[in-house]
Amino acid sequence: MSQSDVRQVDVTLVGGGMSGAVLALSLAALRKPDGSPLAILLLEASPPEQHTHSGFDARAIALSAGTCDALARRGLWPLFAPYCTPITDIHVSDRGHVGQTRLSAAEYDLAALGQVIELAAVGHELQRALAAAPHIRVICPATLHGVVLREEGVTLTLASGEQIDTRLLVAADGGNSFVRQQLRLPIRRLDYEQSAIIATVKTAVDPAGRAFERFTAAGPLALLPMQGGRCSLVWSVNRHEVEALMALDETAFLARLQQAFGWRLGRLERCGVRHVYPLILTACDYPLAQRTVLVGNAAHALHPIAGQGFNLGMRDLDLLTSALTGALAAGDDIGSFKVLNGYWQQRQDDQAQTVWLTSALAQLFANSDDPLVAGRNLALTLMARLPCLKAPLASRTLGFVTDLASRSALKG
Template structure:
């Protein structure tokens, strides 16, 4: 028996390693990924950062993954929640819950490199990268997948971990429900004059939430929501204007915002598959449900 996973991003790579660990390599896994993790244009392992809840880190530790990525993580010791224009705020502190951290922030590019190193040595896992699915067929007893390099894989289950609006899911007749939020999320890494000391911030503003996550080298990962009709204006801001506007919205809890890196702007919507299971096929991760950026920051 074997499982074929298409998509080697966070979801697909983690699933392959979990199966390998839990079955001690007795269940064969074929992982198909189109782009090597060290590539600058990898859609899943780019410069973005995500926050992993402490419970997620514990689960990853149980299957031998966290130990490989812990050295590139930044602990969240405190979460500060505020509402712009109001004096009150809420602070969540890891010490109050008698834990070392509320979560960990990891940069996807660093995680991707470490996951693929684990995959290369994982019992029962065969990595096909770079490779794409050319075609696939299903029968009563199994599934056959033809890759663009001529390799043919046979298995009992095909897992689509190929991202939002999965191409494999579409070929299986899956339809998508999309709920637009009328907002965009601006993603960037920023530097501040004051150290973050492991503090994460969530600030509610007139137009939507603003989140700052602690990162390595004293930087913060920013997710800043704006109305859809302001997207082009925000894209056109100079670095100086961007930092000035961000300072107004965020405040001075980290001192002056001194630098903003390359910005990316994503429309916010909730996309859900009409079904996550079909005959011999299962959709996982963003292929099954794609959440807005400010939700994905905390997994």
């Protein structure tokens, strides 16, 4: 292949799930000093029409108010808005114990604490927007075969034999990131020995904006409000119990769920198809290599207990977009160590703290040892009474981690 056959681009994103798609669309608005747009390439393995697209499957996920703000600032909220349900209250409790606390949007002078979005529907919108964006080329399905880092660029080889030279490589290829493995970037890995069962549940009482996080003997259980009076269930259970729970018919499964969740939403009437996700933490403590940065789940795949995964990822994407905007304005090389390291210096504390917090919560709330149960009940009871203790929980839940001080709405 001659040099002229090698495609030259500014930014290549590997992976077109939530992280890759949102970042590509955010970067499409950037301009080089001569006014021209960035040449952006997105490589995605799953065809868009595929029913089981790994990035946009049957899940509904909770976006914090901070994430919604960031999407709006990047001009992307209209793609999400038709498929979202506002969360106005979050109720946290421990089954069989008195400890409980509640967060409400009104307390923080907000219309909503966040929004629940249906990934499959949003995925279609994002894919449509990517296909329509004039300066984003999407190759899908694409299988990446090789990555060679060089001082002046990264050379990617696809299974088709096509070669691409890119000034900046962004790995958004999920928890089992091929790029991360190729570059041998070390990770911390912790198998929680739990799996999440997810499903859509119809309840007799409309959740009406209320989200519930309940700690049960089997593991933490979340019910998020959805459109049409339905809820999205995320039930993290010990892995050895999953098979038996999945084998139950709908009536028997709903009876087990009702026993674990209680009656706050009346009778649990129907349950859609159940899906299982093994819960394993992977966190890359230094998600950079020459001209390369890992984002989203490729950098940190978290336990879903506090709904932090994409919210943390969005803070990365937002700051990376700002860092590249600044670099372009200053005439800097967007793949240079100076630019990528500057980004990472501002992101590392939030990433480390969020990884630690979710992991600690996952282990604390999966535990049924008496002293730990007593401790977490005390914590929930105190949080309910002392707003100053609730403020850190609120700041994470709302996703306003970096500008908490300026959020006078967070009273405490």
